[in-house]
Amino acid sequence: MRRLAHQQGSGLILIIGVVAALAILGATLVVFTNNYQHNTYQDRIRAKTFNVAEAAIDAGMGALSAKWPTAAGAGPDVSTAALTAFRSQFTPEENPDPVVSAFVNIEYYDNLTPIDKTITWDKGSSTDPNAPDDRMWLVAQVGMGTKAARIQTLVERTYFESGIPRGVALYTGGNLLSNGGGNNP
Numbered sequence: 001m002r003r004l005a006h007q008q009g010s011g012l013i014l015i016i017g018v019v020a021a022l023a024i025l026g027a028t029l030v031v032f033t034n035n036y037q038h039n040t041y042q043d044r045i046r047a048k049t050f051n052v053a054e055a056a057i058d059a060g061m062g063a064l065s066a067k068w069p070t071a072a073g074a075g076p077d078v079s080t081a082a083l084t085a086f087r088s089q090f091t092p093e094e095n096p097d098p099v100v101s102a103f104v105n106i107e108y109y110d111n112l113t114p115i116d117k118t119i120t121w122d123k124g125s126s127t128d129p130n131a132p133d134d135r136m137w138l139v140a141q142v143g144m145g146t147k148a149a150r151i152q153t154l155v156e157r158t159y160f161e162s163g164i165p166r167g168v169a170l171y172t173g174g175n176l177l178s179n180g181g182g183n184n185p
Contacts, residue, residue, distance in 0.1 A: 045145045048095060052104070053149040056140035059086055060106045061155055064136060068157050069108070069121035078106045098143025105141045111154060122157075134158070 060078065069075030087103050097103060110119045111133070113126040125133035134157040141150040164170070 042147075045096070046147045046149075049142050049144040049147045049149040050151075052090060052095060052144065053140050053142040053151045055089075056086065056104050056106050056142055057138060057151050057153060060108065060138045060140055063106075064108060064138065064155055064157075068134075069136070070132070072121050075108065075120050078108070082106075096145045098148065099146050101141070101143040101148065103143060106139070108136050108138045108155075111135045111137055 063076035063078060063082075067074070067076040083102070083104050083106065086106075090103075095103075107117070108120060109115070109117045110121065110123045111126060112119060112124060112129055115137070122132040122134060122136060124130050125135070136155050136157075137152060138155045139150065139152045142148065
């Protein structure tokens with residue numbers, strides 16, 4: 001076997017080394033990008049879950065406002081049909097179904113002490129269990145993917161005399177402010 005006077009192939013080894021280094025850097029970049037996207041996805045889902053829970057509280061306040069529960073069985077409808085209608089407002093692609101629980105659950109009960117979740121009408125107050133105080137606990141729980149959010153708030157029914165007859169439309173060229181609560185500033 002005859003030997004060549006000088007080695008050939010050192011350039012090939014150098015090229016293989018450079019390609020291997022670039023492959024390692026590329027794989028590291030892919031892993032880093034995937035990890036970063038996963039973490040921001042989880043943060044976005046967490047924020048969306050809380051935002052949907054706020055929307056569920058708003059829907060619950062609207063339902064209580066429309067039909068305040070003054071007697072047993074006289075409260076607003078937060079049954080499966082109502083919750084399905086609420087769910088239809090949020091696309092499953094942007095708001096994935098939860099892994100464990102229902103997408104949304106809204107419940108309300110009186111603010112008695114001790115708390116009794118079976119009393120779903122304004123039966124009484126903490127000081128007098130037989131005198132309604134126009135206050136109810138409203139709880140909204142939302143599950144999305146692996147995240148969940150729960151908001152509980154004490155809702156109070158108040159009366160506001162506007163002095164404007166029913167059926168009259170209002171128009172303003174500027175700002176119309178209301179301090180009546182709910183979704184108003």
